[in-house]
Amino acid sequence: MFDDGTPIYRQIADQIKAEILNGSLEPGGKVMSTNQYASFFQINPATAQKAFRELVDEGVLYKQRGVGMFVADDARDRLAGEFRARFFDDVLKPLIHEARQAGISLSDIIDYLKAQEGALK
Amino acid sequence: MSFSVSLRDVTLTYGDTEALSDVDLTLAAGKIHGLLGRNGAGKTSLLSLLAAFRKPTGGEVLVDGRPVWENVDVVSRIALVREGGDFDDTDTVKSTIETGELRPSFDLEYAHKLAQRFEVPLDKKVNQLSRGKRSVLAAICGLAARAELTMFDEVHLGMDAPTRDAFYKELLAEYMDRPHTVILSTHLIDEVANYLEEVVIVDSGRVLRHDDVEAFQGMGATLTGPADAVDALAAGLEVLAEQRLGGTKSVTVGSALDASARERAAAAGIEIGPVGLQDLFIHLTNPDRTGA
Numbered sequence: 001m002f003d004d005g006t007p008i009y010r011q012i013a014d015q016i017k018a019e020i021l022n023g024s025l026e027p028g029g030k031v032m033s034t035n036q037y038a039s040f041f042q043i044n045p046a047t048a049q050k051a052f053r054e055l056v057d058e059g060v061l062y063k064q065r066g067v068g069m070f071v072a073d074d075a076r077d078r079l080a081g082e083f084r085a086r087f088f089d090d091v092l093k094p095l096i097h098e099a100r101q102a103g104i105s106l107s108d109i110i111d112y113l114k115a116q117e118g119a120l121k
Numbered sequence: 122m123s124f125s126v127s128l129r130d131v132t133l134t135y136g137d138t139e140a141l142s143d144v145d146l147t148l149a150a151g152k153i154h155g156l157l158g159r160n161g162a163g164k165t166s167l168l169s170l171l172a173a174f175r176k177p178t179g180g181e182v183l184v185d186g187r188p189v190w191e192n193v194d195v196v197s198r199i200a201l202v203r204e205g206g207d208f209d210d211t212d213t214v215k216s217t218i219e220t221g222e223l224r225p226s227f228d229l230e231y232a233h234k235l236a237q238r239f240e241v242p243l244d245k246k247v248n249q250l251s252r253g254k255r256s257v258l259a260a261i262c263g264l265a266a267r268a269e270l271t272m273f274d275e276v277h278l279g280m281d282a283p284t285r286d287a288f289y290k291e292l293l294a295e296y297m298d299r300p301h302t303v304i305l306s307t308h309l310i311d312e313v314a315n316y317l318e319e320v321v322i323v324d325s326g327r328v329l330r331h332d333d334v335e336a337f338q339g340m341g342a343t344l345t346g347p348a349d350a351v352d353a354l355a356a357g358l359e360v361l362a363e364q365r366l367g368g369t370k371s372v373t374v375g376s377a378l379d380a381s382a383r384e385r386a387a388a389a390g391i392e393i394g395p396v397g398l399q400d401l402f403i404h405l406t407n408p409d410r411t412g413a
Contacts, residue, residue: 007335008315034295042290043315043333044153044295 009050030114031069123150123302124270130182133166142326156306158323159262159406168272172201197224200266202278206259210248218327224266227351232265264295272304280308288313310399324406341401342378345371346391361404
């Protein structure tokens, strides 16, 4: 279920972020409890708690004492903004680097992207 | 209430053999701790001291802040389950389980529920059970003790994979249901790694490392790439293992890489990979390793 490379709590945090981005967790919606996460993934509850703590620190979730964890109202916009900010450096740059190693020119890439945009419209 | 554990400058000798030497170790209450070590490293000795099965030759063993030796109040709320269960073989399963009622917090109903779930026949004698079922019976007695400090010493031995899986699940459910301190001693590290919060590695009677499980997971890295570049990057780092295949070299280092090392690795075409807890354990407890 988890890959070895990243700490599990970060993988859980990333998964929750992905669910917020794709809309399956809505702003203001309640997130499963630490224990529910722990028994679903079969992990130590402290690990799940670490994921939640990180998300609370980042302002993605907020805690209502005695009630549970909820998705912050601006979480989706904020996450989308963060993704936009790192998209070119973190996603596109390594991709272009790899493409160049394989002998794919920048204009080939641009042509492909333009064609895709046409196809997606 | 969960029990904390503290060993201060503890030594344990059997005749001429020193099983534990100057052990200083504090385990926080209410967590699941993994106790890892090779055969003969001192795991069972350490757990025996915590359960007051043995008296330390030197030093202090405290549970819940109190000396554990001959302390009935504390000991009755500690459960140490050893492989095989320390049972009277001629007893029936039923009366073996009922012996647990000597403990103040033993939950007979829960024990019966587990016996049914894990298909341990109550009417059979302990010596009629298979090795696997015997281990299950030991695990059941440990879970149903509902102790403040529960220790499982290689209790998985003899259990098949589905049974081990069901046992870990039950252990986690019981732990979440009722906060208490758990120590799991095991060789099957990768199987239990996700259940642990802290990990203690003992080696040759000493505590080699003690840290959060995440710290262990970030403790090492494998560097694979052109041999010269890998050597240059690994220079000054603690090298745990290395192997070579043609011009490619793979090195396992025992420390995390900082951002600048990661950048240099990327620039030099070196792949950085993770080191699993089990691999790290194997490297750290390798007797050929220098500076251990």
